[in-house]
Amino acid sequence: MDNPFIRKLERYSPLAPEQRTALEDVARRQVRTIPAREDVIQEGDDPRHVHIILEGWACRYKQLADGRRGIVSLFLPGDLCDPDIVLLTRMDHGIGTLTPATVARVSPDMFDDAVIRPILTRCFRREMLVSLAIQREWCFGLGQRSALERLAHLLCEVHSRLHFVGRVEGMTCDWPVTQIDLADALGLTSVHVNRTLQDLRSAGLITLRGRQLTILDHARLMQTAVFDATYLHGELEAGSNHT
Amino acid sequence: MDNPFIRKLERYSPLAPEQRTALEDVARRQVRTIPAREDVIQEGDDPRHVHIILEGWACRYKQLADGRRGIVSLFLPGDLCDPDIVLLTRMDHGIGTLTPATVARVSPDMFDDAVIRPILTRCFRREMLVSLAIQREWCFGLGQRSALERLAHLLCEVHSRLHFVGRVEGMTCDWPVTQIDLADALGLTSVHVNRTLQDLRSAGLITLRGRQLTILDHARLMQTAVFDATYLHGELEAGSNHT
DNA sequence: CGCTGGATTGAATCCTTTCAAGTATAGTGG
DNA sequence: CCACTATACTTGAAAGGATTCAATCCAGCG
Numbered sequence: 001m002d003n004p005f006i007r008k009l010e011r012y013s014p015l016a017p018e019q020r021t022a023l024e025d026v027a028r029r030q031v032r033t034i035p036a037r038e039d040v041i042q043e044g045d046d047p048r049h050v051h052i053i054l055e056g057w058a059c060r061y062k063q064l065a066d067g068r069r070g071i072v073s074l075f076l077p078g079d080l081c082d083p084d085i086v087l088l089t090r091m092d093h094g095i096g097t098l099t100p101a102t103v104a105r106v107s108p109d110m111f112d113d114a115v116i117r118p119i120l121t122r123c124f125r126r127e128m129l130v131s132l133a134i135q136r137e138w139c140f141g142l143g144q145r146s147a148l149e150r151l152a153h154l155l156c157e158v159h160s161r162l163h164f165v166g167r168v169e170g171m172t173c174d175w176p177v178t179q180i181d182l183a184d185a186l187g188l189t190s191v192h193v194n195r196t197l198q199d200l201r202s203a204g205l206i207t208l209r210g211r212q213l214t215i216l217d218h219a220r221l222m223q224t225a226v227f228d229a230t231y232l233h234g235e236l237e238a239g240s241n242h243t
Numbered sequence: 244m245d246n247p248f249i250r251k252l253e254r255y256s257p258l259a260p261e262q263r264t265a266l267e268d269v270a271r272r273q274v275r276t277i278p279a280r281e282d283v284i285q286e287g288d289d290p291r292h293v294h295i296i297l298e299g300w301a302c303r304y305k306q307l308a309d310g311r312r313g314i315v316s317l318f319l320p321g322d323l324c325d326p327d328i329v330l331l332t333r334m335d336h337g338i339g340t341l342t343p344a345t346v347a348r349v350s351p352d353m354f355d356d357a358v359i360r361p362i363l364t365r366c367f368r369r370e371m372l373v374s375l376a377i378q379r380e381w382c383f384g385l386g387q388r389s390a391l392e393r394l395a396h397l398l399c400e401v402h403s404r405l406h407f408v409g410r411v412e413g414m415t416c417d418w419p420v421t422q423i424d425l426a427d428a429l430g431l432t433s434v435h436v437n438r439t440l441q442d443l444r445s446a447g448l449i450t451l452r453g454r455q456l457t458i459l460d461h462a463r464l465m466q467t468a469v470f471d472a473t474y475l476h477g478e479l480e481a482g483s484n485h486t
Numbered sequence: 487c488g489c490t491g492g493a494t495t496g497a498a499t500c501c502t503t504t505c506a507a508g509t510a511t512a513g514t515g516g
Numbered sequence: 517c518c519a520c521t522a523t524a525c526t527t528g529a530a531a532g533g534a535t536t537c538a539a540t541c542c543a544g545c546g
């Protein structure tokens with residue numbers, strides 16, 4: 001079975017079979033299948049587990065009493081939900097699925113056990129740094145980018161991240177997110193997301209139908225997004241065994 | 244000398260004299276004084292050090308080729324600039340001072356040495372979690388909050404954070420940030436920041452003159468900001484020796 | 487086949503920006 | 517001590533991007 005989580009970590013550093021097995025063990029425990037639009041962890045919970053998304057999309061969100069919701073991060077297959085969050089006594093945000101998802105729930109002890117191997121420690125820290133960088137980039141974009149740039153930027157980002165875990169065919173990938181969710185992630189209304197999406201389509205940059213996204217003109221899409229992939233730190237390490 | 248960095252860590256867990264000394268040693272090395280509006284680390288640099296802000300304010304920012312700048316985090320006295328950043332080979336953002344600042348530059352090895360003590364490890368991880376939570380809150384606010392809420396929210400946040408390190412007198416604290424910087428942090432123009440600031444003033448919520456902020460009506464300011472301090476995880480731990 | 491949630495479209499409104507100019511404040515040098 | 521400069525702050529008017537409100541369309545589903 002192709003495990004996007006391991007695949008992603010291997011990008012950072014080649015893993016010995018022993019290490020890969022350890023990770024597979026971790027990711028095989030307590031695998032749950034969760035329907036779409038359901039919470040993995042709720043705001044206010046006392047977090048007790050580390051979660052790994054094996055399949056499907058999820059998000060981290062915050063909500064105000066008046067109903068406003070903001071999606072502050074997106075979790076794609078292979079993503080890790082806050083290894084360190086268990087130190088807090090009260091979740092300041094929720095984690096919910098956007099699509100049906102299969103999620104591994106790992107106890108902190110077991111997770112720490114796996115991570116203690118020096119090479120894995122390094123992989124995990126890098127993985128965490130990348131997710132931090134993504135968070136900063138979102139912050140920047142929400143403050144400085146126009147709606148069009150923001151949308152195009154997210155498309156570029158997700159495409160890249162899916163590429164890292166082998167979930168891209170040619171220039172096509174899944175896009176299961178509704179325009180409403182997209183709006184909450186981009187700080188826009190769904191109406192405006194819709195219109196902006198159409199701008200991208202009519203400019204011949206993308207195709208988006210039936211939950212599938214195709215990037216027709218990657219160069220121009222990156223250009224309109226002012227997308228610079230540096231922050232994803234996707235360049236493979238020297239000495240990696242990948243091509 | 245009052246060290247805001249140690250003071251903050253002590254909030255998480257009482258420290259033995261031995262540990263405090265270790266921290267003081269770390270924070271005494273390579274202390275530099277940096278003028279206002281100067282880079283501590285530049286975008287594109289290969290990061291070689293961990294920085295601790297001992298005095299003054301700084302920020303993490305990103306910039307686009309066309310000149311747009313976004314401030315994605317604020318560093319106050321006692322704040323740590325990315326303990327883990329040294330793992331990356333290329334900064335995807337810059338760190339610059341907003342005021343004259345004194346900064347301790349710590350080598351990763353020395354830092355790891357200090358952190359290895361179990362209690363300190365815990366403090367540092369909590370500290371990191373809090374800074375993550377702040378980043379998420381910024382993300383949320385930029386997407387969902389109005390200009391007025393955003394501004395009020397930042398005032399509340401900074402006031403709280405300064406309070407944690409003993410830099411608040413009554414309801415008054417330093418506010419050395421120009422409206423231009425504020426605009427870059429809030430995703431607004433300085434013109435609009437100015438007007439929004441005046442709204443807060445004329446509503447009798449704050450006073451802001453001569454680089455000093457006074458909160459006149461904390462309850463109402465938090466209310467207009469829809470501020471919920473949970474995310475700062477400021478509640479002291481059970482068993483703490485503080486009052 | 488009617489229902490439901492998502493996608494789409496139109497028109498009016500509004501918050502924020504843009505452009506432009508004027509005022510204040512602080513530091514410098516003569 | 518006062519021009520002189522630079523930077524920050526303030527104010528006004530107009531333009532614009534995004535929202536709001538409202539309807540319609542569409543596809544999947546029981």
